[in-house]
Amino acid sequence: MYQKEMLITGPDRHGKPVKAIVRTYQEADFDELIRIQAESFPPPYPEELLWNHEQLASHVANYPDGAICIEVDGELAGSMTSLRMQWDPSHPASHTWVEVTDDGYIRNHQPDGNTLYIVDLCVRPKFRKWGLAQLMMQAMYHLVIAQGLDRLLGAGRMPGYHLVADEMTAESYLEQVVSGEKHDPVISFLLHCGRMPVGVATDYLDDEESCNYAALMEWRNPFKT
Structure with missing residues (x-):
């Protein structure tokens, strides 16, 4: 079980701190976690991709270390889920979200895997400027x-890509976000968290805004060479 307490200050708190807790999520949290996902990913995000009770139960059963949430002053405000997998950076196989996460059930979790793969990250909209996603990423x-x-790995949505998809490839868009020429709500955030791009996944997820592309990004363990 993971639990970390801290004092944080939100944008509307006028400097007054409030207690936040990052911890392993449990069955009692499932209903609220599903509500948070629905708030975090409104249409056109496909409703069938939101968590259900069976998926959340499978996370806790298969890899509880990788199933965390964050509370702010006692209110659940976000969650993050991961699994372990074996990944060879010299031969990065193309994959979809459904394939790599077992359609969100993570029954394919490999206890001896060398890579922590991020399955999902969401923060309730009312807490979007509190830095909660960074705190869960740090966890x-x-x-x-x-x-x-060896690393943390995950594929980030590129929700700004649909605005320029008729002008450039997904790879060129990612390059321009990395260079600072463009801003993307998700990719720019991941760069800010220390993640580095390693490629672009095609048909990763049914995601109109990203034109079904995603940027594969990693964070390498600084204590391993």
Whole structure:
């Protein structure tokens, strides 16, 4: 079980701190976690991709270390889920979200995998400027180090790509976001968290805004060479 308490200040708190807790999520949290996902990913995001009770139960059963949430002043505000997998950076196989996450059930979790793969990250909209996603990402970095893994890996949506898809490839769009020529709500955030791009996945997810593309991005364990 993971639990970390801290004091944070939100944008509307006028400097007054409030207690936040990053912890492993449990069955009692499932209903609220599903509500948070629905708030975080409104249409056109496909409703069938939101969590259900069976998926959340499978996360807790198969890899509880990788199933975390964050509370702010006692209110659930976001969650993050991961699994372990074996990944060879010299031969990065193309994959979809459904394939790599077992359609969100993570029954394919490999306890001896060398890579922590991010399945999902969401934050309730009312808490979007509180830095909660960074706090959960840091918790996952802690997990990479604690379990001696090589890296954290995940595919980030590119929701700004549909605006320029008729002008450039997904690879060119990613390059321009990395260079600072363009801003993307998700990819720019991941760069800010220390993630580095390693490629673009095609038909990764049914995602109109990203034109079904995603940027594969990693964070390497600094204690391993």
